[in-house]
Amino acid sequence: MSSTDLPPSKLGTKEHWDDVYSHELANFAEIGDEGEVWFGEDSVEKMVDWALDNVSTDPAPYILEVGAGNGNLLFALCEAGYAPEKMCGVDYSADAVKLAQAIGRSKASSAAAESEGHEELPALAKADKITFAACDFLQEEVPRLEGMEGMEGQEFGPAVWNLVLDKGTFDAIALAGKDESGRAIADRYPARIGRVVKPGGMFLITSCNFTEDELRARFATSDTGLFFQ
Ligand SMILES: C[S@@+](CC[C@H](N)C(=O)[O-])C[C@H]1O[C@@H](n2cnc3c(N)ncnc32)[C@H](O)[C@@H]1O
Secondary structure, rough: OOOOHOOOOOHHHHHHHHHHHHHHHHHHHHHOOOHHHHHOOHHHHHHHHHHHOOOOOOOOOOOOEEOOOOOOOHHHHOOOOOOHHHHEEEEOHHHHHHHHHHHHHHHHHHHHHHHHOOOOOOOHHHHHOEEEEEOOOOOOOOOOOOOOOOOOOOOOOOOOOOEEEEEEEHHHHHHOEEEEOOEEEEHHHHHHHHHHHHEEEEEEEOOOOOOOHHHHHHOOOOOOOOOOO
């Protein structure tokens, strides 16, 4: 199935996600509920295991999650040993960013409190060092992190991320319908991913709307510069 075959739905609109995260942000403030984990904890575990098998933690890679929501995947990667200072989650919903930042602060202070009296701090004590930023990935630039360097001998470009992650974001964008020229909005997404992955870097995606073959056909193209491993 191509994204042009998927009928537009509210899940493809920013209004929907703003609404979702404004509720989740209020819930977190009220009762500490962190909100939805898309595709469940199993898929988080699977993505973290894949990362550990394929992307070394040393030297620490730069990791970007596109459409990070409440940040659950990046917190799990932080817990698994990836450096939080080198991780960034972007989302076009400002309340998603606020929620992920609030959860990061809360995880960091709980982890620090739990480890009082121990010599070593648990990884999550630095969960608040993950950068979460508002960005419409289809049209805006992802922020640079401190210490990032461009490719040698070239002007600093966007292709600086060793690992780029998508858990459910392409699925949402595939429901966004068409632009004024009649082109599916989702058709812009693979090339936007291709331009941020560092040469030699990886893109890992979990999707519920597309099969592996469909994802491969969309993302492993000469347009994106990505190939299937
Ligand atoms: C299905 S949710 C997944 C959230 C998160 N990845 C998770 O696994 O919990 C899709 C996310 O994509 C975000 N999103 C959709 N279109 C986006 C865009 N153009 N730029 C940035 N984020 C976007 C939504 O705000 C939402 O947080």
